[in-house]
Amino acid sequence: MKTFGTYFQNDKLSPLCYGEVEIENTARRRLRTEPEKTAFSAKPYLPVFAEQTLS
Amino acid sequence: MKMGRENKLDKKFPYGKKRLINGHEGVVYVPSENRFAVVLIRGGNSCDPTRFTEEETYFEYGCDGADGLFSDCNYYNPDMLLPIPESCVHNGKLKLDAAKKLVFSDPYACMLFQLERIEDLGEAHNFRVEMAKTGLSEKEARALAVNHIFDRTVIFGLGTTGMFIGDLIKRKYPHSKLVFVARSEEESPKVKFALDITGADYVRSNYDSDELLAQAIENKLGGKATLFIGTSGNNIEHRIAFEQGVLGCNGLYDSFSLGPVVSYDTMPFGFKNQLIFGSINFRQSHMEKAIELLSESRYDEIVSLIDRDRFTSDPIDAYENIIYSKGAPIKTAVIWNKKYIEY
Numbered sequence: 001m002k003t004f005g006t007y008f009q010n011d012k013l014s015p016l017c018y019g020e021v022e023i024e025n026t027a028r029r030r031l032r033t034e035p036e037k038t039a040f041s042a043k044p045y046l047p048v049f050a051e052q053t054l055s
Numbered sequence: 056m057k058m059g060r061e062n063k064l065d066k067k068f069p070y071g072k073k074r075l076i077n078g079h080e081g082v083v084y085v086p087s088e089n090r091f092a093v094v095l096i097r098g099g100n101s102c103d104p105t106r107f108t109e110e111e112t113y114f115e116y117g118c119d120g121a122d123g124l125f126s127d128c129n130y131y132n133p134d135m136l137l138p139i140p141e142s143c144v145h146n147g148k149l150k151l152d153a154a155k156k157l158v159f160s161d162p163y164a165c166m167l168f169q170l171e172r173i174e175d176l177g178e179a180h181n182f183r184v185e186m187a188k189t190g191l192s193e194k195e196a197r198a199l200a201v202n203h204i205f206d207r208t209v210i211f212g213l214g215t216t217g218m219f220i221g222d223l224i225k226r227k228y229p230h231s232k233l234v235f236v237a238r239s240e241e242e243s244p245k246v247k248f249a250l251d252i253t254g255a256d257y258v259r260s261n262y263d264s265d266e267l268l269a270q271a272i273e274n275k276l277g278g279k280a281t282l283f284i285g286t287s288g289n290n291i292e293h294r295i296a297f298e299q300g301v302l303g304c305n306g307l308y309d310s311f312s313l314g315p316v317v318s319y320d321t322m323p324f325g326f327k328n329q330l331i332f333g334s335i336n337f338r339q340s341h342m343e344k345a346i347e348l349l350s351e352s353r354y355d356e357i358v359s360l361i362d363r364d365r366f367t368s369d370p371i372d373a374y375e376n377i378i379y380s381k382g383a384p385i386k387t388a389v390i391w392n393k394k395y396i397e398y
Contacts, residue, residue, distance in 0.1 A: 005126025006370050007074040008059050008067070015059025016374065018367040021076060023122055025130045026069065030098045030339075032111060039130030042083040042092065044391045 001025075001041075056374065069121055078124030079117030080161045081388070082154045084395055085136055091149050091395075092136035093160045093346055094124070095339055105168055105336045125391070137342060140350045148397035151390075155355035158388055159215060163345035164337040165311075166219040170227070171341075172334050173282065173309055177204030180330050181305055204307055205231040209272060209280045211295065212287025213237035213249055215357075215385060216311055220284055221253040234275045236260050236268075236295075237287070245385055248357060265291065269299035279303025286311045293317040302329060311335065359384035363391060 006018045027036035058064050068075050079096045096116050101107035116131065117123015137160075143153035178201045185196035185203070205228040210217045213235050224231050233255035239246050246257055256275050262268040272295065273279065283302045285292035292312060296302040297319040310317055310333040317331060366373045366389050378387045390396055 001128070003127045003129070005076045005122075005129075006078075006367065007076045007122075007125075008056070008064055009074045010059055010062045010064050012060050012062075014371070015056040015064075016077070016370045017074075018370055021074065021122075021126065023076070023126070023129055024069075026121070028098060028114065028121065028132045029100055030095070030132055030134050031104075032100045032102045034134070037132050037134065040085055040087055040133045040136060041128050042085045042094070042131050042136060043128045044078070044081055044083045044124040044126065 056371065067119055075117070076122035076124075076126050076129065077117050078126075079115060080158050081124045081391075082139070082149060082157050083124065083129075083131070083136070084149075084392075091139050091144060093139060093157055093342070094131050095135035095137050095342055096161050097336060098132060098135055103338060105334065105338055107336075125389075127392070137339070137346060139346060143350055145397050148395050150397050152355040153350060154396065155358040155388065156349045156352055157346060158358065158386065159219070159349055159354055160342055160345045162215050163219050163349055164342040165335060166216060166223055167341040167344055168334065168337040169220055169284070169309060169311060170223045172332065173204060173284075173307060174201050176330060176332055177201055177282070177307055180204070180307060184305065202228065202230075204282055206281045207232045207234075207276045207278055207303075208282040208284065209234050209236060209276065209296075209301060210255075210284045210286060211236045211292045212285065212289070212312070213239060213245065214286060217284070217286040218249045218252065220286070220311075221249065221255055225253045225255070232256075232276055234258055234272060236272060245357070252353065260291070265294050265299050269295050269301050272301050276301075280306055282307050282309070284309045284311060285315070285317075288312045288314050290315045293319065297324065297329075302327075304328060306330075308332070357385040359387050361387050361389050363389050 002020055002022055004020055007021055008016055025038050027038050029036045083092055083094060085092050094116055097104050099113040101111040107113055114120040122129055143150055178197045181200040182197040185199040205224055208224060208231050210221050221233055235255050236258045238260050241257060241259055250257055258271050258275050260268055280302050283296045296308055302308055304327045306329050308331040361377060
């Protein structure tokens with residue numbers, strides 16, 4: 001599915017961009033004892049800028 | 056961004072991608088269930104994410120191997136969409152003040168785990184000396200040791216994590232003599248808010264030497280620290296605790312910083328019977344508790360908003376000149392979708 005968002009990339013001049021991106025419903029596991037699950041789609045309403053992202 | 060500029064992000068990307076949608080704190084709407092949720096950000100192939108091993112895998116939405124929140128929509132494991140209290144929603148819309156509080160669910164959950172670790176380790180570290188002092192049973196002495204580890208607490212650094220652990224300690228251990236140490240002026244809104252929330256004391260880190268700063272901290276504490284929590288991300292933390300000796304005998308050093316190298320002279324360290332630990336993670340139960348506590352908190356007061364168009368038109372400029380500029384608010388959020396927000 002295509003959506004719009006901001007994203008990090010390897011680029012000396014433009015490491016953070018806004019634009020159209022392709023996202024996938026990757027099966028993920030919450031805990032080792034549980035099965036992998038494909039996801040619900042959700043719409044972010046109030047994301048914030050973290051202090052330690054990727055640090 | 057630094058990693059991206061240095062071409063070092065590959066391990067952070069979702070499998071098969073050359074980019075990572077950022078954002079790992081926030082509130083989302085789940086259309087298929089017509090409800091709002093906080094995303095349990097950390098998951099993977101571990102039995103307990105606070106004790107994951109080298110053989111286990113780990114991901115973090117918006118930070119490590121999985122896309123995050125700064126997009127019009129995204130996919131999340133359904134079991135990781137945690138419900139929020141009904142009081143946060145009105146007429147089908149998310150109250151803005153509630154949303155502002157809940158954006159701290161991730162760091163607040165981290166600090167709930169820190170508190171748990173301090174309690175566990177403080178108890179194990181000192182129950183035998185409490186037995187020797189009091190003649191109490193082991194069970195009674197363990198309870199005493201937990202209580203006493205918080206007697207004189209230094210929190211070095213006053214970002215949200217420092218503020219939150221101070222808040223949690225004061226809620227549960229009101230007897231704790233708590234001192235924040237940071238660079239901000241005493242009259243800054245951040246310091247005033249933190250002291251108001253916690254009833255703590257404050258030492259501004261602007262002395263000419265480490266020695267003078269250490270003396271000021273001890274004066275404010277009324278003695279050596281029983282507990283020293285580093286959250287500033289700066290090397291001065293461990294110098295004050297160990298070189299300057301602010302951390303006392305049988306004391307606990309909790310490193311929540313990312314970056315500094317903690318060093319110490321093994322001679323006094325061993326004889327002082329001190330303990331250093333570090334742990335950055337949490338379990339689902341911590342985040343559920345964080346959601347409950349935050350929804351009744353005042354932390355919406357420290358969140359500012361940036362216009363979405365202003366941010367997306369030049370996100371690097373927004374980061375460098377607004378969000379992380381000198382004098383920036385403690386936390387900045389963007390209303391990504393206004394449809395279900397009640398102002």
